[in-house]
Amino acid sequence: MVSIIGIGKTTVKEHWDTSIRHLAWNAIEAALDDAHTTAVDALYVGNVLAGRLSGQAHLGALIADFAGLRGTEAVTIAASEASGGAAMRQAVMAVQSGMIETALVVGVEKMTERTGSEAVAALASQLDADYEAIHGMTVPAAAALLMRRYMYENDVEVGNFAGFSVNAHQNGRSNPEAMFRNQITAARFSTAGPIADPISIFDAAPYGDGAAALLVTSRERALDMSPHPVLVTGSAMATDTLALHDRRDLLWLSAAEKSTKAAMEMAKVSLSDIDLFELHDSFTIMAALSLEAAGFAERGRGWAMATEAGIGRDGTLPISTFGGLKARGNPIGATGVYQLVEAAQQLRGQAGDCQVTDAKVAMAQCLGSGGGTAVTHVLRLDEW
Amino acid sequence: MVSIIGIGKTTVKEHWDTSIRHLAWNAIEAALDDAHTTAVDALYVGNVLAGRLSGQAHLGALIADFAGLRGTEAVTIAASEASGGAAMRQAVMAVQSGMIETALVVGVEKMTERTGSEAVAALASQLDADYEAIHGMTVPAAAALLMRRYMYENDVEVGNFAGFSVNAHQNGRSNPEAMFRNQITAARFSTAGPIADPISIFDAAPYGDGAAALLVTSRERALDMSPHPVLVTGSAMATDTLALHDRRDLLWLSAAEKSTKAAMEMAKVSLSDIDLFELHDSFTIMAALSLEAAGFAERGRGWAMATEAGIGRDGTLPISTFGGLKARGNPIGATGVYQLVEAAQQLRGQAGDCQVTDAKVAMAQCLGSGGGTAVTHVLRLDEW
Numbered sequence: 018m019v020s021i022i023g024i025g026k027t028t029v030k031e032h033w034d035t036s037i038r039h040l041a042w043n044a045i046e047a048a049l050d051d052a053h054t055t056a057v058d059a060l061y062v063g064n065v066l067a068g069r070l071s072g073q074a075h076l077g078a079l080i081a082d083f084a085g086l087r088g089t090e091a092v093t094i095a096a097s098e099a100s101g102g103a104a105m106r107q108a109v110m111a112v113q114s115g116m117i118e119t120a121l122v123v124g125v126e127k128m129t130e131r132t133g134s135e136a137v138a139a140l141a142s143q144l145d146a147d148y149e150a151i152h153g154m155t156v157p158a159a160a161a162l163l164m165r166r167y168m169y170e171n172d173v174e175v176g177n178f179a180g181f182s183v184n185a186h187q188n189g190r191s192n193p194e195a196m197f198r199n200q201i202t203a204a205r206f207s208t209a210g211p212i213a214d215p216i217s218i219f220d221a222a223p224y225g226d227g228a229a230a231l232l233v234t235s236r237e238r239a240l241d242m243s244p245h246p247v248l249v250t251g252s253a254m255a256t257d258t259l260a261l262h263d264r265r266d267l268l269w270l271s272a273a274e275k276s277t278k279a280a281m282e283m284a285k286v287s288l289s290d291i292d293l294f295e296l297h298d299s300f301t302i303m304a305a306l307s308l309e310a311a312g313f314a315e316r317g318r319g320w321a322m323a324t325e326a327g328i329g330r331d332g333t334l335p336i337s338t339f340g341g342l343k344a345r346g347n348p349i350g351a352t353g354v355y356q357l358v359e360a361a362q363q364l365r366g367q368a369g370d371c372q373v374t375d376a377k378v379a380m381a382q383c384l385g386s387g388g389g390t391a392v393t394h395v396l397r398l399d400e401w
Numbered sequence: 402m403v404s405i406i407g408i409g410k411t412t413v414k415e416h417w418d419t420s421i422r423h424l425a426w427n428a429i430e431a432a433l434d435d436a437h438t439t440a441v442d443a444l445y446v447g448n449v450l451a452g453r454l455s456g457q458a459h460l461g462a463l464i465a466d467f468a469g470l471r472g473t474e475a476v477t478i479a480a481s482e483a484s485g486g487a488a489m490r491q492a493v494m495a496v497q498s499g500m501i502e503t504a505l506v507v508g509v510e511k512m513t514e515r516t517g518s519e520a521v522a523a524l525a526s527q528l529d530a531d532y533e534a535i536h537g538m539t540v541p542a543a544a545a546l547l548m549r550r551y552m553y554e555n556d557v558e559v560g561n562f563a564g565f566s567v568n569a570h571q572n573g574r575s576n577p578e579a580m581f582r583n584q585i586t587a588a589r590f591s592t593a594g595p596i597a598d599p600i601s602i603f604d605a606a607p608y609g610d611g612a613a614a615l616l617v618t619s620r621e622r623a624l625d626m627s628p629h630p631v632l633v634t635g636s637a638m639a640t641d642t643l644a645l646h647d648r649r650d651l652l653w654l655s656a657a658e659k660s661t662k663a664a665m666e667m668a669k670v671s672l673s674d675i676d677l678f679e680l681h682d683s684f685t686i687m688a689a690l691s692l693e694a695a696g697f698a699e700r701g702r703g704w705a706m707a708t709e710a711g712i713g714r715d716g717t718l719p720i721s722t723f724g725g726l727k728a729r730g731n732p733i734g735a736t737g738v739y740q741l742v743e744a745a746q747q748l749r750g751q752a753g754d755c756q757v758t759d760a761k762v763a764m765a766q767c768l769g770s771g772g773g774t775a776v777t778h779v780l781r782l783d784e785w
Contacts, residue, residue: 036531059638068479069453072522072530075481078640078656078773079529082647088659090638091774092487093479095452097459103476107491114497116636138456145463146456147420252500254443254474256462263466272462275472389462390475 019112020239020246020399022119023052023232024358029196029346031129032226037071038083041125044228045084048121052232054242059117060084060091063104063124064350067093069139070130080123090117097143097385098299100124101229101353102254102392108233109252109394118234124354125228140224140349143386145260157221157300159261159387161213164302166267168215171317175215178301179203180323182219182343185298188330189340191370196225196346222299222341227348229355240399247361251284251380251395253277259389268317272391273310273384280380284395288312291395292376293335293363295356297384298342307382308336335373338363353383357394364398403496404623404630404783407436407616408742413580413730415513416610421455422467425509428612429468432505436616438626443501444468444475447488447508448734451477453523454514464507474501481527481769482683484508485613485737486638486776492617493636493778502618508738509612524608524733527770529644541605541684543645543771545597548686550651552599555701559599562685563587564707566603566727569682572714573724575754580609580730606683606725611732613739624783631745635668635764635779637661643773652701656775657694657768664764668779672696675779676760677719677747679740681768682726691766692720719757722747737767741778748782 025047032040041062049055060081068074077091094104101124108120131139141150144159168174183203189195201219209219239246255275258264264271281287294313298304305319313334314322327333339345339359342352360379362368368376382393409431416424425446433439444465452458461475478488485508492504515523525534528543552558567587573579585603593603623630639659642648648655665671678697682688689703697718698706711717723729723743726736744763746752752760766777 038531065458066452068450068523068526069458072526072534074449074453074479074523074526075528075643075769075773077480078643078769081640082642087642088639088655091480091640092491092638095458095477095479096461096475107476107494110491110495110498110500113500114494116494116497139452139458142452142456142458144459147422150456254476255472256465256475258466258471259459259462271472385459385462389459 018236019109019233019249020236021231021233021249021361022239022243022246023048024361025051026194026229026355026358027227028194029225029227029348037067037073037125037127038079040127040226040228041080041123042084044230045121045123048230048232055085057086057089057119057121059111059120060086060089061104061108061120061122062091062093063101063354064093064126065095065097065100066126066139071127096390098349098352099383099385099390099392100350102383102394105353105357105394106252106254106392109249112233112235120233121230122354123228123230124351126348126350127226128224128348129226148260156386157213157216160300160302161216162261163267164215167302170268173320176203176207177320177324178220178305179206181298181301181304182206184323184328185337185341185343188338188371189344192339192345195340195344196223197344216300220301222343222347225346225348227346227351229351229358231354231358236399245365246399247364247396248399249394250397251280253279253283254392256390257388261387268306270306270310270388272388273307273382276391276393277311277382280393280395286378286395290378291380293338293373293379295360295381296336297382298337299347303384330373338373339371353392356381356383360396364396402620403493403617403633404620405615405617405633405745406623406627406630407432408745409435410578410613410739410742411611412578413609413611413732421451421457421509421511422463424511424610424612425464425507426468428614429505429507432614432616439469441470441473441503441505443495443504444470444473445488445492445504445506446475446477447484447738448477448510449479449481449484450510450523455511480774482733482736483767483769483774483776484734486767486778489737489741489778490636490638490776493633496617496619504617505614506738507612507614508735510732510734511610512608512732513610532644540770541597541600544684544686545600546645547651548599551686554652557704560587560591561704561708562604562689563590565682565685565688566590568707568712569721569725569727572722572755573728576723576729579724579728580607581728600684604685606727606731609730609732611730611735613735613742615738615742620783629749630783631748631780632783633778634781635664637663637667638776640774641772645771652690654690654694654772656772657691657766660775660777661695661766664777664779670762670779674762675764677722677757677763679744679765680720681766682721683731687768714757722757723755737776740765740767744780748780
């Protein structure tokens with residue numbers, strides 16, 4: 018078994034004055050400080066677009082050196098917006114194999130280095146280039162197809178999704194690292210400017226620059242080193258067809274379902290054991306579909322959890338407790354690591370004003386574009 | 402312990418008529434056929450430039466689906482030209498962890514989708530963007546700096562490096578998948594057109610499209626499944642500073658040294674046990690420096706192994722036995738997997754006209770740009 022012994026992160030925003038290596042270092046420094054160690058045997062970097070947007074395609078060696086880890090094994094792990102979770106999974110397996118003692122995971126993304134058509138094309142490279150992007154499909158356009166179909170099949174309106182964004186912004190208000198800390202209302206959600214109909218600017222999570230880091234080691238070592246080791250009890254990953262038109266069922270995230278089931282089985286927990294769920298709310302439709310795929314809501318009823326106030330910090334299943342992708346921001350390759358860091362803060366009781374009462378078991382799940390990849394982890398505080 | 406139970410590869414060339422998913426599939430199909438199984442639990446894709454050159458940044462899900470592995474865990478592993486070896490290392494650790502039973506590794510790169518300044522810029526993103534590429538440095542220019550300094554310090558001429566290319570092309574003549582199968586002479590080498598002085602067109606390995614794949618599983622399962630399982634006895638990875646000006650010693654590949662020592666120690670072998678060495682001859686200077694870093698040659702004397710005929714198939718240390726990067730071709734993210742597949746062919750005694758007599762222990766090593774990353778594996782045929 019593997020445990021988290023250190024966590025760190027930067028604010029998500031437009032970090033104009035910080036290069037990608039420096040951004041990564043800011044999170045790594047915080048995680049190493051938190052763990053009270055600099056002994057790292059391997060570095061796993063979650064990132065998607067640095068080669069294209071920052072001209073840095075060789076991030077492992079670059080970041081290891083800048084972080085004072087010159088010589089250390091280092092590699093980049095990419096799986097679209099699930100890259101951060103995927104990097105964590107490689108670290109977990111590396112430690113579990115016994116070949117690596119302590120692994121550092123950093124998710125880092127500098128989204129705002131380029132703007133305009135270059136950034137749009139880079140983001141769209143997460144779709145199927147030959148059958149989707151070539152025809153002009155973008156990431157929000159793909160989500161819009163899912164949302165429109167969902168609304169049609171389940172007879173719901175745009176306004177029914179408002180609760181996800183309202184909750185995210187409400188939680189983001191208490192998170193000093195959140196990109197957006199303003200409250201929004203359901204009424205404002207329904208009249209917000211469109212991005213890709215029916216998705217509006219208040220529906221889509223904002224892209225931002227950010228980095229988050231965590232340090233994992235064996236459970237035994239963690240119990241020696243940390244006053245509050247967070248045990249990784251479940252870890253799983255799955256894929257689905259990349260192109261939406263190839264899906265057998267457009268409204269079912271089969272990769273999310275598979276990875277959730279496998280992670281929960283490994284962790285020996287059931288849905289009722291999960292005290293909070295950091296899910297991939299890149300768009301409200303993805304939040305609704307994630308809740309359904311995991312089994313928290315019936316098919317076609319995920320949206321209702323947002324209106325029934327079940328997802329707030331005092332609800333039956335708190336989600337996006339630090340603001341989620343929607344308010345904390347979505348630095349894509351880093352997002353999965355933010356989720357894990359935030360979940361660890363909750364379990365340690367160090368979530369500040371974002372704290373969920375009695376958080377014992379947390380689940381974190383990140384999705385590659387359209388649910389093409391899903392990585393799920395289950396965490397709990399270890400006991401002596 | 403982990404063993405290779407299936408191998409496959411495509412010819413390295415300009416695959417104009419084949420998309421990147423299809424190219425990957427061609428190698429995967431061969432590897433699955435060779436292993437007589439389609440039971441795969443995870444896919445590790447070694448790739449560097451697909452997001453930029455093919456617009457495909459979400460390769461894991463894309464290739465898993467196209468390869469008939471819909472739903473299977475899949476991720477991209479990147480570490481510049483060491484990506485293929487890095488993907489192998491993640492697969493080895495995954496199987497070793499017990500969390501994955503059978504892992505498929507595919508290295509794939511489609512280099513010729515774009516040409517001109519876009520391709521040059523993409524390749525240069527393997528350097529340090531902020532301190533090297535921004536000033537116009539390219540991958541061959543970086544190697545040229547190393548070669549010029551090496552020539553100065555060790556008092557050798559361009560012609561002294563000819564043996565590496567002559568040997569590579571000699572070996573490539575027997576490899577049906579090689580990009581170049583023509584013989585070259587030392588005289589022609591010394592008068593070849595320059596790319597980045599002192600590096601010429603006969604010194605630099607050609608970039609090409611290609612894919613290579615292999616299947617690994619636990620040693621126990623492999624002994625049940627395969628008539629000739631190839632045991633991975635050593636696996637290690639290390640990094641160095643990315644920017645050349647930050648190196649304490651410009652002419653010493655410290656990442657290569659570290660990973661070679663660690664892999665050999667894990668494999669419990671010494672230099673004299675190595676029967677062949679698939680090294681990263683992206684430029685002849687890299688071959689010379691690799692031989693020195695590994696300890697096969699004294700510092701400043703790596704070049705001499707090429708003139709003393711020690712590197713041929715009947716030499717004391719055969720290298721580039723299928724033509725190496727120079728003649729087989731260098732599809733960068735796939736190169737490390739080609740090396741491993743070729744080493745496995747040698748150990749199985751299935752190298753055809755490329756066969757090295759009595760090959761019992763093989764070492765394969767790939768380097769990220771300028772030696773910023775090094776991944777080394779040691780292989781031997783398993784015994785019942």
